[in-house]
Every structure is written in C-alpha cells, then in structure tokens.
Amino acid sequence: MRGDKKTRLLAKQLFKLSLVNGEVSAAQVAGVLGYLEKVQPRQPLTLLKLYHCAIAAELAKSRALVEHAGPMADSALQLIARAMTQKYRRPVTASAQRNDALLAGLRVRVGSDVYESSVAGQLAALSAAL
Numbered sequence: 001m002r003g004d005k006k007t008r009l010l011a012k013q014l015f016k017l018s019l020v021n022g023e024v025s026a027a028q029v030a031g032v033l034g035y036l037e038k039v040q041p042r043q044p045l046t047l048l049k050l051y052h053c054a055i056a057a058e059l060a061k062s063r064a065l066v067e068h069a070g071p072m073a074d075s076a077l078q079l080i081a082r083a084m085t086q087k088y089r090r091p092v093t094a095s096a097q098r099n100d101a102l103l104a105g106l107r108v109r110v111g112s113d114v115y116e117s118s119v120a121g122q123l124a125a126l127s128a129a130l
Contacts, residue, residue, distance in 0.1 A: 004043070007041075007042070007043045007047050007050065010041065010047060011047055011050035011051045011054060012054070014036075014047075014051050015051060015054040015055065015058075017031075017032055018032055018055060019058075022090070023062075024058050024059055029055065032051070036048070057111065057112075060110075060111045060112075061088070061090070061110065061111040062090065062091060062092055062093065063092065063093055063094075063095065063110070064080060064081060064084045064092050064093065064094040064095070064108055064110045065097055065108070065109045065110075066080055066094050066095065066096050066097065066106060066108050067096075067097050067098075067099040067102060067106065067107040067108075067109070068097075068098060068102065068105075068106050069098070069099060069100060069101075069102040069103055069104050070104065072096045072098075077094045077096055078094070080094045080106075080108060081093055084108070088110065094108075103123075105117045
C-alpha cells in the first residue's frame with residue numbers, strides 16, 4: 001500500500017482538507033469522497049487506503065480504549081478520560097473493553113500510545129529481564 005510519491009502526496013493533501021480546527025469533519029470527509037468519485041484519480045484503491053489510514057489514525061488519537069480484567073466503574077473510566085484529555089490537550093473519550101488475558105490491572109491505548117499497569121504486563125517484563 002505504499003503507492004507512488006504523487007499518490008501519497010495527494011492522500012496527505014486530502015487528509016489535510018478533511019480537518020476543521022484540527023479535528024476530522026464528517027462533512028469535509030464526505031466532500032473529499034465526493035470529489036474522488038467525480039475525478040477518479042489514478043491508483044484510486046491505493047489512494048483510498050492511504051486516506052483511510054490517515055483518517056483512522058487521527059480518529060484514534062481522540063479515543064482511549066481501556067482494557068480491563070475485572071469490573072470497571074464508570075467513574076474510573078471518566079477519570080481516565082479526563083487525565084488523557086489533560087495529557088494530550090485535546091478531547092479524549094474513553095471506552096471500556098474486557099480482556100481476561102490481563103489477569104488484573106489496566107491497559108489504556110490512545111492512538112499508538114499504550115499505557116499498561118497490569119499483572120500480565122509486569123510478568124512479561126520480569127520474564128524478559130531474566
């Protein structure tokens with residue numbers, strides 16, 4: 001999915017057009033897709049894949065996926081969302097997902113950043129150190 005230089009550049013420009021005040025706008029994305037439908041650029045599949053990856057990565061920066069092993073209180077989820085909003089200086093929403101492989105603790109993923117405080121993660125780090 002590398003595409004040639006012109007395709008990557010066009011995908012990057014289209015991505016920039018999709019942002020309003022630093023956030024992805026559904027109306028702008030619809031406009032970009034409508035434009036692509038009319039113009040039909042070369043390597044359309046590659047262009048759409050590159051554009052999709054850029055949009056998905058940007059949207060992931062605004063979501064915190066909180067993986068947990070046991071029960072998760074809504075207040076704890078709100079505290080995590082508030083802490084991530086302060087850390088990243090942009091609105092971050094948090095959603096919970098059960099993960100029995102963690103044993104205990106949490107794993108929080110915001111975009112490509114992962115914060116882990118779980119027993120499984122600590123055991124893995126310990127076994128890697130030995």
